[in-house]
Amino acid sequence: PKPPPKPAPTTPIVLETLQGNWVNSIGAKISVNGTEISLNGMVMKVHPVMLNEDGTVSSVGRIWQMKGWLEDERIEFKEAPSKEVMEFARSVVWTRATEEKMEQWTEQMARLGYAGSTKDVMNRGIEGCCPGTCDAKA
Structure with missing residues (x-):
């Protein structure tokens, strides 16, 4: 039997949180190095990690808006160009690439x-x- 999911973390999602390798719910391999994002091995120069004034992650460029933590230390983004239009956008979930x-x-x-x-x-x-x-x- 599969163990129950770990509760969603409550810590802020900052730049350091995203560092390393991930896979997302739409099948992409993601690598984060500083504010630079690589998607399936291709650097997305015009879509770096964007931060809020308090240092928390706001978005990945204008493609994914930060929503927050989910269970099992997964992170939910909304596929939208801005926070103002993200409410009904598709969710894209990142999972650590263990x-x-x-x-x-x-x-x-x-x-x-x-x-x-x-x-x-x-x-x-x-x-x-x-x-x-x-x-x-x-």
């Missing part, structure tokens, strides 16, 4: 078709994740 989590992530991505040559984001063909799904002759 060895166990990465095994689960790799298995899930393989089940979704992201295996073999599709694992290399920079060298995928135009067909996306499934070779042969783009019929250029049609």
Whole structure:
């Protein structure tokens, strides 16, 4: 049986909290180094970690707005360009990229078709994740 989730932390989410490797609920690998964010190995120069005046995390550029802690030390962001429009936006949840989590992530991505040559984001063909799904002759 799976153990019950750990309660959500109550500490502020500051820049130091985000440092390191994460995976998110939409399948991306994330790396945070200072205010720089890499998404699937690509640095997102125009979307750095943004801080509030008190040093807490406000957003990742203009794509993810900080919502707060969830159980099991996960962090919820809202996919929105600003706080003013984030209320009904899709949630994107970050989970620490532990060895166990990465095994689960790799298995899930393989089940979704992201295996073999599709694992290399920079060298995928135009067909996306499934070779042969783009019929250029049609």
